[in-house]
Amino acid sequence: MTRTLQPGLAATAVVAASSANLGPGFDSMGVALGLYDEIVVETTESGLVVEVEGEGAGQVPLDASHLVVRAIERGLRETGVSAPGLIVRCRNDIPHSRGLGSSAAAVVGGLAAANGIAAQANCAPMSQERLVQVSSEFEGHPDNAAAAVLGGAVVSWTEAGAGEPRYAAAPIRLHPDITLFAAVPQVRSSTAETRVLLPEQVRHTDARFNLSRSALLVVALTERPDLLMPATEDVLHQPQRASAMPASAEYLAVLRRCGVAGVLSGAGPSVLALSTAPELPAPALQYGADHGFEVRKMSAGRGVTWTSAVAAHN
Secondary structure, three states: OOEEOOOOEEEEEEEEEEEEOOOOOOOOEEEEEEEEEEEEEEEEOOEEEEEEEEOOOOOOOOOOOOHHHHHHHHHHHHOOEEOOEEEEEEEEOOOOOOOOOHHHHHHHHHHHHHHHHHHHOOOOOOOHHHHHHHHHHHHOOOHHHHHHHHEOEEEEEEEOOOOOOEEEEEEEOOOOOOEEEEEEEOOOOOHHHHHOOOOOOOOHHHHHHHHHHHHHHHHHHHOOHHHHHHHOOOOOOHHHHHHHOHHHHHHHHHHHHOOOEEEEOOOOOOEEEEEOOOOOOHHHHHHHHHOOEEEEEEOEOEOOEEEEEEOOOO
């Protein structure tokens, strides 16, 4: 039975950006990035108010179709409660449509905010495992969502069954010597637009190549960062997407010529570099500056958090 919430309950969720694939780990490997969105939710007597600051302001819908709102409502249903009205405030630092997991962050943050509201009502919140499952249902694959839920680096997978797919993930320890650099361009892209560039079938030799590199990637990320260059090689999706984002494809080539393990971040057009050096080489920084990339040095992101409070009114 669904319980109707009283007005004046409030919760705040903080959720990280993420980078998926990491080269060969298509739809399975991911890492959270130290760049965060904040979502503040308050229950009211009726209606819906959506406010957006920062990234996406003036561009995303401010109604029930907003992805954060949809996730909050799904999360409330999951915890057995409903709200007659909501105020949703989004403070966004994660760039949209750049391959940095903004949609996964919106979903995971909305679900976490619902957890905070449910806790206010003394209802059991969703577990991490359930957060991975429900957020991945929105995405259709678990790599970004799992990284946003768990933080750090993750390996995720999908199990097909008689009913809906089951999504799951396990964290892996990112080697402390690895530094992350996200190169974010001004141009945008979308996963849907670039996924259509991928062939339905691949050669056996290409599948074997990526399988070996994905296994090696886990070793490189956790124990042997000296193996990052071969471990981030890919033949299944990055070459196929190159024509849609030539500047990003060339940036990958520049990084790798400099001996830095560069990969497309998700479906692009952002580029992620994984390095054991404190800074990127000068040629890589110069290429980024010349072609409109903002290079951000960052640590791995934390898993999603939420806090609850009674709403304050002036």
